[in-house]
Amino acid sequence: xxTPLVIGTVLVCTVCGCxxxxxxxxxxxxxxxxxxxxxxxxxxxxxxxxxxxxxDPNPAHIAPGAIVVWHNLDSATHRIVMNDxxxxxxxxxxxxxxxxxxxGAAGGYHCTIHPTMMFGSINP
Numbered sequence: 001x002x003t004p005l006v007i008g009t010v011l012v013c014t015v016c017g018c019x020x021x022x023x024x025x026x027x028x029x030x031x032x033x034x035x036x037x038x039x040x041x042x043x044x045x046x047x048x049x050x051x052x053x054x055x056d057p058n059p060a061h062i063a064p065g066a067i068v069v070w071h072n073l074d075s076a077t078h079r080i081v082m083n084d085x086x087x088x089x090x091x092x093x094x095x096x097x098x099x100x101x102x103x104g105a106a107g108g109y110h111c112t113i114h115p116t117m118m119f120g121s122i123n124p
Contacts, residue, residue: 049117058120070098
């Protein structure tokens with residue numbers, strides 16, 4: 001009889017986010033945890049509006065089909081898209097990370113908010 005209660009509790013915690021995955025960044029604001037790097041996950045850090053120096057690493061070496069996450073260390077909001085339109089990070093506020101995305105193909109990318117100041121590439 002306890003099994004349905006345990007399963008229900010686990011489902012509620014999974015859907016509602018019970019479990020303490022939130023944190024406060026250096027400004028005391030709620031943020032998304034910095035992703036942990038692994039061979040199957042590529043993390044690209046957004047540093048600022050500095051052309052090819054806007055991202056680290058740049059170029060990023062991430063295999064097609066791998067997971068990529070963008071982490072914004074800049075003080076401005078950014079929105080990263082692949083030049084071919086294959087993915088769009090959505091707005092990434094300062095101190096936050098994008099949703100986890102699967103990389104379709106290697107290629108160039110840019111910030112749609114700062115397209116002439118922020119660009120980079122992903123190579124396999």
